[in-house]
Amino acid sequence: MSSAFDGSFSDFIAQTPAARFTDWLAARAEPYWSEATGHAFTRAIGDGSMPVEAYARYLIEDYTFVTDLASTLGYLVAKAPGMPSKSRLSGFLALLTSEENDYFLRSFEALGVSPETYETAAQGPVTRAFATLLLTTSGEGSYAEGLACLxxxxxxxxxxxxxxxxxxxxxxxYLAEWIDLHAVTGFEGFVGWIREEMDAIGSKLTPTEQDRIALLFRRMSALEVAFFDAAWTGEAPTLAEAFQRT
Known part of the structure; x- marks a missing residue:
């Protein structure tokens, strides 16, 4: 597991001149970043060993989160500095509210989750914290803060x-399509654009502002781990546990 880089962005660039601002964010978020991207839950999606109960828990929580993610994108569209950025974010918002919604409905049917269950489900504590962080940074914070969390x-x-x-x-x-939704060229291009946008904006921020962005990225990474943990085990960790190393 990778250890966190505790230094500033300027220190990071001094050590690795070819690195990007977003590389620094990921380094500052360790070990959470590696724990999230390499979580057992994600590997079980890929090898087909995912328990039905765990995936049903996951999809229900993710479904309750989609509305908040759509709102986050709306805030960022409003704050984006120019039409190219607004267009990129708007395009992803349209995709989120169409193709992904259809996927959820078909998957719930296959998993035996009734509409009464997923339409009335309340967010668990981890999902609520995750959504709150996104909504707060995108709605009340700067464009850079919201973009870092996204x-x-x-x-x-x-x-x-x-x-x-x-x-x-x-x-x-429902496992195969979830992989494909997050490995297609269009999604890869969108994430690549967010990185470029964050690189351009982040490198021009003051050291204090950069540290703030790094902390938000780290907290989001911690919550990603907690989100997967909750779905995988059926037991939601406390927020203190999720943030104990942030």
Missing amino acids: LCAEWCYLTWGLREAQKPRPQAF
């Missing part, structure tokens, strides 16, 4: 999605 969430999924896409697809369509 980057963490989407880059994490791209990372494990690309890894699992190198393997034969699992038989269950």
Whole structure:
């Protein structure tokens, strides 16, 4: 497991001149970043060993989160500095509210989860904390703060999605399609754009602002781990446990 880099962005660049601002964010988020992208839950999606109960828990929680993610994107569209950025974010918002929603409905049916269950489900404590952090940073914080949190969430999924896409697809369509949704060229391009946007903005921030962005990215990484833990085990960790090393 990788250890965290505790230094500033300027220190990081001095040691690794070819590195990007987003590389520094990931380094500052260790060991959470590696724990999230390499979580046993993500590997079970890829090899087909995922227990039905665990995946049902996961999808229900993720479904309750989609509305908050859509709101996050809406805030970022409003704050984006120019039309190219607004267009990119709007395009992803359209995808989120169409293709992914259809996937959820078909998967719930296959998993035996009734509409009464997923339509009325309340967010668990980890999902609520995850959504609150995204909504707070994107709605009340700066564009850079909101973008950093979005980057963490989407880059994490791209990372494990690309890894699992190198393997034969699992038989269950809801696992195979979830991998494909997070390994397609379009999604990879979107995450690549967020990284470029974050690199350009982050490198120009003050050291204090950069540290703030790094802390948010680290907290998002910790919550990603806690989110997967809760789905995998059925037991939600406390937020103190999720943030004990942040």
